Amino acid sequence: MMTPTELYALAPFIWLSVGVIVLMLQIAFSRSLNGACWVTNLTLLVALYSMVGHDPAGIQVTPLMRIDALGLMFCAVIICGSVVTSLLARDYLKQRPAENEEFFLLLLLATLGACVLVCATHVASLLLGLELLGVALYGLIAYPEKGERSLEAAIKYLVLSGAASATLLFGFALLYAATGTMDFAILADKLDTIQVNSNPIIVLTAAAFILSGLAFKLSVAPFHMWTPDVYEGAPAPITGFLATVSKGAVFVVLLRWFIDGQLYEFRGIILGLSAVAIASMLVGNLLALRQDNIKRILAYSSIAQFGYLLVVLIACGTLTESIPLAREAASYYLLAYIITTLGATGLLTLLSSESARERDHIGDIVGLFWRRPLLSLGFTVAMLSLAGIPLTAGFIGKFYIFKIGADAELWALMSAVIVGSGLGIFYYLRLVFNMTKNPRQVHALPQQTSLEGRSVLLLLTLLILALGVYPQPLMDYLSAIL
């Protein structure tokens, strides 16, 4: 039986579920884009508010979920990400008249899935969260009725993501067969005895399968190939959602499984992760070099970014003491990445909201700097943050990576980070450069986007800068709760 405390801990999930039902009913009675949007945002805000006052030490609710600070923080981040997405999506959908209200329904479901995922400590909850997120995303990606690209993207994502889920589950099944538990924390004890007693080959094979599955969701090389197509095909707001919420949630669950299950003790896993990380940094950045589609560039960039982030996990293997720092670093980096990417895709959403066409080609932003200086400045800041230039959140994230890499003496990985960053500069700045091109053709277009879309973007920009200039509060918070 569930205690009131546990029920209270689950409040955000309950509110989100309630919101889904309310929204469904609302749509059934009267269709209204604005109404749906407001219900969604209200739900999200209530869910957000319901998280206030939770015990940061965490509480285990059934074996399935652990509502702790890490989970709550990322729930909050996910919910905020959804708010941003829904606000931006409203303008976007207004340009594409159709029955758009279900979009928000799917968005709420995906949010719920992501929130479950970040709190998951068990294979079952992981499976449920992942699939709730995934299935909702299939719908979201395919949402624009007319787009051929989105259809193609959706089916590709569906098939490959399904295969990845199957791989993941097969891995967990093997792990279950070998250890007899599906709970991450208990896994650690079992693995300890196994390592001492018997041949862990089955465990390692299982780990390989699990890592492959998660690697797909994180889109790190060589499981990255779906990313650009899906990003490109998805409607702009969903590209942002996919790149931030979905990936962030999966990384958190990876972090939990990896650290709670003490998988870092296996040298093979560390080695495999290192290879994957280096490959991601190089492949992602290389692929983006001459890409002309901004969404694809962001896709490739995210491949590289998660390659950098994997360093954090690898460091746990070489230096066990760095685990607390690793959690902190991963959280900071993810936060920075999420904010930055939301900002970057937010601009694309805004641009695409001004026309019925997806404006995601590099040609679409030529001269933007002189037409929309403030928006372009925001995008520039986002690019610099992704490139890891100081005064932006991305730099502090990269600083964490360097710090933890130096602690653990991961020189090969550090070299790859440097090479990757060098390559990265090229395409990030290429975007900036294109925005500053054609300075003589200044003709401002009438503003068609709503105020909240623009202010959200501005807010994100300010956040990027704030986290870069004065990171201490967040650092303190993170190191206190983790």
Next chain:
Amino acid sequence: MLQNTVLIPLLPLLSAVILIATAGRLPKRLVATLGAGSVGLSAILVAQLSIAWLDNPVPYSLHLWTWMSVGDFQPGIAFYVDGLTVVMMSVITGVGFLIHLYSTEFMQDDDDYSRYFTYMNLFVGAMLILVLADNLLLLYLGWEGVGVCSYLLVGFWYKDPANGAAARKAFIVTRIGDTAMALGLFLLFTELRTLEIQQLAAAANLQWEPGGNLPILACALLLGGAVGKSAQLPLHTWLPDAMAGPTPVSALIHAATMVTAGVYLIARTHALFLMAPPVMLAVAIIGVATLLLAAFTALNQTDIKRILAYSTISQIGYMFLALGVGAFSAGIFHLMTHAFFKALLFLAAGAVIHCLHHEHNIFRMGGLRTRLPVVFWSFLIGSAALAALPFTSGWYSKDEILLATWTMPWAGPWLWAGGILGAILTALYSFRLVFIVFWGEAKTEPDRQPEWRMAGPLALLCLLSVVGGFIAQPLDQVFPAHQPEHATGAVAWITMGIAILGVIVAYLIYLSKQWSVEAGLNSPGMSRLREFWYSGWGMDRFYDSLFVSPYKTLARIMRNEPIDQLYNGIVQLSLWLHGWLSDQQSGQLRRYAASMVVGLILLVAVLAGAR
């Protein structure tokens, strides 16, 4: 009186600053007054100073300010005046003023009148600083300063690229020597912890063994500077080309003053050189070799200024010879007399050129004896002094050098023989010039006569060229008391009379044509030899193929940045990888799935393999 020393270099510099600031807006008359007047004032000041100083001939120094002070490296902007300085200043301001005066007429028609006097004044200022400097660093400042002015004046008529080339050649070739000199300065400071000339001498005496490696190296490096500036072998090639500048410039810079700076340097640092006998010998040998080479070349030139240029090289060779054998005051004596008669010759040649529509080729002149009488007499007197005909100024100084040379241990007679051969050749080429230009039939008619501003200086310089030999130089305290002894007897007689022989030969060949040398000269072997001499012993071609062309080729090959190819390679590699990876990104679902499978297999292999 003595504190006026500062004004001496300052006046011309000030005038230059005014001319720069007014940027050619002043009327020519005012420019002339400023330009020549400032040097004239300096000359008066020098005269006053000399008179005052001769009363009480004690060296004194004048410290203006410390230039830079880093640890014990504290060179000052400070002047040092002794007999040598006084002589040099007198020559510079005296001859310099005459040449300025001459220029006011010579350059009358030039648009860049003001620029010309700016450079000339700057030059005089720098040259004065050079001789006044009490330390080698300040000397180096003057040294480079005159180099730049020389560059500017050689290339004065900048619209002709050939002049620019000559100017650059002059600067760069001397710069090679200057660099050696700079290294010498580094060595001296590193070892002796000072650059002050008098202290250097004292410190060297204390710390260094005569004939040791360090003094030899230091002096050899200083010699490099001297050789470059004074156009001696092997760095002499710039001087003939430097004749591209206006003729008064050649008279001032490339005859009377700057080119003798090398001689001055060695004389100034003689205390060091005396500690390095091998370098002294080298100085003498360079002197003889240069004077012979240049004399042979002068004999075959057709350009009136180039003849004089080679003659200058040759005469400075004599000065080097004097320094090399330790006859410092003889060297400085020849420096002074040479300044007189060579300035005279150049100015006279300038007058010829000026009156003959800028004609340079002596074979297109002729018969000017009657048409330009003032110039003729000037040229004749100058040539007589150059050829060292008895009782001219050149005769006294050259005599002293050759006589001192003879007494030098073991190498003396050989060097002397070289000097004597050079003397014959000098007489030969100088009178060849006189006879061809001033006798014979006229080939070009002069269109004007020099006016007083040109004629006046010529006359004064004639006077000096004749009586210059009687000027007593106050150098007794500057140089070691025991100068080399003079040869006597037959050697002395030969030395004194040999020039007359040269003149007679020249007369027989070029004027009376009693000796027909045409056939001999045109024989294949001889003409090739003449060709060789004409080209200055092929030195230009030699340097060109050894240094200039390779350097240019190197620069041409490298201009596109070989090192950047490395980085371009990285870029190409990245782009190639990008292309390859993009090709993999084909959009086919099956291929994507396959990559995942490959990844899975690899991961399994790595994980299971690296237990």
Next chain:
Amino acid sequence: MELANLIVIFLFGGLLAWLAEMMMENSARWVSLLTIALCSAYLWRLVGHIPAELFHINPVANQAGTWLMHHQMNWIPRFGVSFELAMDGLSLLLIVLTLFLGVVAVVSSWAEVDHHRGFFQANLLWTLAGVIGVFLALDLFLFFLFWEVMLVPMYLLIAIWGHEGKAHAAMKFFIFTQVSGLLMLLAIIVLVVLSAETLGRYSFSYFDLLQNDLSGGVATMVMLGFFVAFTVKLPGVPFHTWLPDAHTQAPTAGSVLLAGILLKTGAYGLLRFTVPLFPEAALQFAPIAMGLGAAGVVYGAVLAFGQSDFKRLVAYSSVSHMGFVLLGIFAWNHLAIQGAVMQMVAHGLSTAALFMIAGALQQRLHTRDLGAMGGLWHNMPRMGALALFFIVASLGLPGMGNFVAEFLILVGLFQSMPWMAVVAALGLITGAIYSLRLMQEAFQGKPDAHRTLPDFGPLEMTVMIAMVIGLLWLGLYPQPVLDLAQPVINSLTAEVQL
């Protein structure tokens, strides 16, 4: 906080300039000038309040009171990062240079920049802010921050207002500096992590890190991280190839800033951080560093001679001149370091002036190709005379700052490595060769009779003459500059003996 205000003034000035131009045409450049004036006045006041005797005290590295000014406050205590700014004679000197060249840059952009003047001036001022930050920051994290941040406005200056190949040049500039910068970041972090073992806490403060006891291979690797970053910026061979492109393509003001001050940040870094932090490793590495310096001197000169683009030629001359700085720093004695400091200042002036002339020519002729020039003295005697002055200054004519610098460096170098000095002295010859070629091709030779070109105007002349006077002053009475730097060098050489 006073020191921080120097930076803040520029940040706000930039913003203001941007806004001002939106309000009123052509007002941004005035705002820029005013900002620089304001900052100079502020600096003047600050310096006036410093007790005079402090200028003669050797700043002891870990004794903050011996510095002219010092300020520290917590910033990211989580990692021991603080907002630490300090000024000694060296920084003061370079800041003064920065302010002066800032004015030069604004003036050189006066007529040249014809679109988006406001944003141009903003970037210009932000670059200055970054540079001043670099010269003041003594917390390595903060230092790195400024180091990277100043790239962005500089990048924009080149990328937006540059010439035909601007995209490539700006990108190359950014990538070179960024990649080497990341190496430095890694080195900084490794240094901090390793020092924390003895220090007991993380600290990015220069004073704390000076006490590190790194040795052996680790020290060398960490030192190399710093060295590469600074040498890229300097630029030293073989990391210099970004420079000719960036200089050539940048707008005049950009070239002025790049050559005049951004390069100096590299030299400053070597002097302030690389050698003092890792004396042993630097000692072992010194011959190689000096070899690179000497190679740069000669290599830059040879390539400069081969160029046909005015700005590119000057850019390679910078490579050559900055090679002297590298030599001077690693010779590590009073003379050589003084020379290196002097070279920073003198080269800043002479090269900035040459770039300004190049910019003026480009504006008038619409080309930088030397082949299309010739005889320009005839058309523009004032410009010709100034070009002549700065060309002979840059070839090291005594009486001008560059000579003092090169002579001091070479004398100092001769005392530690005579042969290296001999090789470097070749630069005196090769320097003359390319400098005079530049003069010849551009200003001498046959003038084009059909060309009428406006000569320098009063505004440009004012700045130019200021630079002429500056160089002459540095050349004839450099003592104030030497005295300002001397205490710093005393303490550097006292602590670190190479």
Next chain:
Amino acid sequence: MGGLVVPLEHVLLLAGLLFICGLTGLMIRRNVIFILMSLEVMLNAAALAFVAAGAYWGEPDGQIIFLLILAVAAAEVSVGLGLVLQIQRRFKTLDLDQASRMGG
């Protein structure tokens, strides 16, 4: 631990084979229906492994996960079939290679 009659390894091997079958189908099939079927096979392979492992450890957990997987698979396939209809309508083919436009 005796819920399982056959050795666990055998069942896992079978599951593995099924999984590989599914993967192979994914890689070689172009028709979208077959691809979805391959996906089902893979999911079922995982489910089988869970059931076997659950039985091996004598716990109901395996079966529970099996049920979850069934539900998930159904959801995936239903969305998938919806997309198949769209693809057929839009591209007039079920060959995914022909429906692919993006890449690079």
